[in-house]
Amino acid sequence: xxxxxxxxxxxxxxxxxxxxxxxxxxxxxxxxxxxxxxxxxxxxxxxxxxxxxxxxxxxxxxxxxxxxxxxxxxxxxxxxxxxxxxxxxxxxxxxxxxxxxxxxxxxxxxxxxxxxxxxxxxxxxxxxxxxxxxxxxxxxxxxxxxxxxxxxxxxxxxxxxxxxxxxxxxxxxxxxxxxxxxxxxxxxxxxxxxxxxxxxxxxxxxxxxxxxxxxxxxxxxxxxxxxxxxxxxxxxxxxxxxxxxxxxxxxxxxxxxxxxxxxxxxxxxxxxxxxxxxxxxxxxxxxxxxxxxxxxxxxxxxxxxxxxxxxxxxxxxxxxxxxxxxxxxxxxxxxxxxxxxxxxxxxxxxxxxxxxxxxxxxxxxxxxxxxxxxxxxxxxxxxxxxxxxxxxxxxxxxxxxxxxxxxxxxxxxxxxxxxxxxxxxxxxxxxxxxxxxxxxxx
Numbered sequence: 001x002x003x004x005x006x007x008x009x010x011x012x013x014x015x016x017x018x019x020x021x022x023x024x025x026x027x028x029x030x031x032x033x034x035x036x037x038x039x040x041x042x043x044x045x046x047x048x049x050x051x052x053x054x055x056x057x058x059x060x061x062x063x064x065x066x067x068x069x070x071x072x073x074x075x076x077x078x079x080x081x082x083x084x085x086x087x088x089x090x091x092x093x094x095x096x097x098x099x100x101x102x103x104x105x106x107x108x109x110x111x112x113x114x115x116x117x118x119x120x121x122x123x124x125x126x127x128x129x130x131x132x133x134x135x136x137x138x139x140x141x142x143x144x145x146x147x148x149x150x151x152x153x154x155x156x157x158x159x160x161x162x163x164x165x166x167x168x169x170x171x172x173x174x175x176x177x178x179x180x181x182x183x184x185x186x187x188x189x190x191x192x193x194x195x196x197x198x199x200x201x202x203x204x205x206x207x208x209x210x211x212x213x214x215x216x217x218x219x220x221x222x223x224x225x226x227x228x229x230x231x232x233x234x235x236x237x238x239x240x241x242x243x244x245x246x247x248x249x250x251x252x253x254x255x256x257x258x259x260x261x262x263x264x265x266x267x268x269x270x271x272x273x274x275x276x277x278x279x280x281x282x283x284x285x286x287x288x289x290x291x292x293x294x295x296x297x298x299x300x301x302x303x304x305x306x307x308x309x310x311x312x313x314x315x316x317x318x319x320x321x322x323x324x325x326x327x328x329x330x331x332x333x334x335x336x337x338x339x340x341x342x343x344x345x346x347x348x349x350x351x352x353x354x355x356x357x358x359x360x361x362x363x364x365x366x367x368x369x370x371x372x373x374x375x376x377x378x379x380x381x382x383x384x385x386x387x388x389x390x391x392x393x394x395x396x397x398x399x400x401x402x403x404x405x406x407x408x409x410x411x412x413x414x415x416x417x418x419x420x421x422x423x424x425x426x427x428x429x430x431x432x433x434x435x436x437x438x439x440x441x442x
Contacts (some may be wrong), residue, residue, distance in 0.1 A: 004254060007140075010318050011356045013146075017085030020078040021291065021318050024162075024293055025247035034105060034160070035073055042071045042164050045101055045138040057200035058168060067165050070178060072212065074099060076162035081115070083154055087147035089120070092163055095141040096278050098202055098235060101164040102141045106157075108133030114157070116149040131159070138164070168199045177206040177222065182216035195227035203234035211239035211255065214248040219255065230281070237279030244286035244302065247259040247295035256301065256372070261286070286441040291326070294319035299326070316351035320359040323348075347373055 008130065009018045046069070053059075054067055067316035068114050074091070092102040104117065119127040119139060130138060139145070141163055150157060169175045173193040185206075189195065198205045207227050210218040218238065222295060232238050240260040243251035255261070261283035280289040283302055290298040292313040299322055309331030316320040327333070351368040352360035365371065 012028075013087045013090040014079065015086050015088055017079060017081040017087075019080075022293055023076045023078065023243070024074060025295060026076070027357065028387045030107075031073070031076070031160075035071075038071045038073065038103075039069060041136055041138060041351065042101060042166065043069055046064070046166065048052075049100075049140075055201045058170065064319070067168070067170060068175075069168055072165040072167065073103075073162040074165045076160070079161065080156055081147070081150045081159075081372075082156045083150050083152045086115070086149040089146040091144045092141040092161075098165050098167075098233060099141055099163050099278075100166045101138045101306075102143070103136045103162055103164055106131045106133060106135045107160065114154045115150045117145055117147050120144045120146075126311060132364065134328055146421075149238045149388055167209060167212075168201050171197065171201055171204045173197070174204075174209055177210040177215065177218050178213055180213060180218055182208070182215075182217050182221060185218050195222055195225055196231060198231075198233070204233075204237070205231055207239045208233060208237065208242055211248070212242040213249050214243070214246060214251055216248070216250040216254050219251055220258075223258045223260075229255055229258050232281050233279060233306070235279040236277035237282055238281035238285070240283070240286045241280035241289060244290040244295065244298050245280065245293060247290070247298055249295075249297045249301060249370075252298050252301050261302075277338070291319070291322055292317055292321055294397045296322050296325060303325055303329070311348045312346065312351050315348035315357070315360050315364065316355065318352065318355060318357035318360055320357070320363060323352075323360050323363050327363060327367045333364055333367045334373065344379075 012019060042332055058067060071376075079087070081087075093099065116128045116130050117137065119129065121127065121143060129135075131137075136428040167178070169178050171193075173188045173195075175187065176188060195207070196205050198208075205220055205227070207222045207229065209230075210222065238260070240252065240255045243255060266399050280286060287299060287302040288304060288310040291310040293315070294317060296319075309326040309329050311323065311326045311333065314326060333349070346354075347369065349361065349364045349371065350373075352364060
């Protein structure tokens with residue numbers, strides 16, 4: 001509720017109400033308590049989903065009685081819904097070998113039971129869950145769901161949503177590194193533990209786990225003993241990428257000083273069959289994920305080539321301070337160049353305006369972003385048609401910048417007049433290319 005008062009939010013699946021920006025890496029005490037409680041229900045969920053079987057690459061570990069997991073919260077945001085507010089049907093992604101579940105937690109108070117969450121399992125009846133104080137609901141990331149409108153007269157309802165990353169610290173060095181137990185790590189290193197041994201499921205070594213958890217002394221000790229600082233996991237994560245993702249400035253600084261920003265190293269972690277690359281490695285990758293998360297301190301440490309600043313990542317998430325920093329580094333406001341197929345990725349201005357980040361829109365326009373830019377084929381990206389709300393503040397910024405009336409603006413906010421948003425009357429209709437078939441998951 002305190003965050004809601006700052007008005008520093010975004011518009012994604014929420015229809016009315018308030019949704020925070022990504023809080024991944026937040027040090028808030030309440031979120032830390034929730035994170036500590038998460039491994040037990042996550043393990044129970046995973047056990048049930050897999051019908052009691054360990055992942056194939058971990059069955060030898062399971063038979064030896066050493067199988068264990070820990071978890072981390074990923075893509076974390078808070079929601080506040082008031083009477084009449086709801087959340088449109090969406091999902092939380094396809095899932096990866098490490099992202100095994102999505103969660104919604106209801107901390108209590110307010111109108112917990114007044115509006116249900118509806119889950120849409122493919123080929124099966126709709127499942128309706130009635131929230132209650134203290135409920136932690138876990139489901140597959142790809143499962144589409146929606147939240148019913150909160151009835152009139154109800155108190156505001158707070159919920160916290162996130163995805164769950166799983167980790168398999170199945171050897172002693174991994175567990176000690178993850179926990180930040182430096183003395184134990186040094187003893188195991190002295191005893192000859194394999195520093196670069198990676199877990200079979202995800203390809204994460206001890207230094208990955210220490211970097212993600214923010215244990216700079218352990219990272220330094222492992223590197224000093226000869227551990228690789230640029231080894232990548234099966235999903236493409238380097239220790240530097242994981243530290244940047246979590247906002248651990250001390251670890252990022254230490255890794256940069258030890259060569260952790262070098263080209264990713266194809267070590268033992270890549271001996272397994274290739275999987276979809278969802279991780280980040282190298283300085284450029286670490287800077288991109290830091291921008292997406294809003295970690296300004298990490299972004300300053302990573303600096304980077306002025307011509308290759310990840311402005312779109314920061315703009316999409318509404319991180320105004322980071323956008324301002326990247327603009328000061330002469331980041332290109334026009335977006336990335338056209339791909340070989342001719343399609344141009346969304347510009348930072350598309351991203352910011354599409355989610356109603358008025359302050360970021362102002363910064364981008366001040367940096368001479370073109371409010372009438374289109375993609376390489378002159379077409380509007382369909383995705384904006386269903387994500388936009390009638391963001392009046394952003395529209396006014398565009399009108400001021402271009403000295404045109406809001407009704408004459410064509411991009412990046414023509415879709416504020418999407419039929420489901422009648423309060424945007426007078427802004428024109430969306431292009432005919434936007435249809436019901438183009439409405440996909442978030």
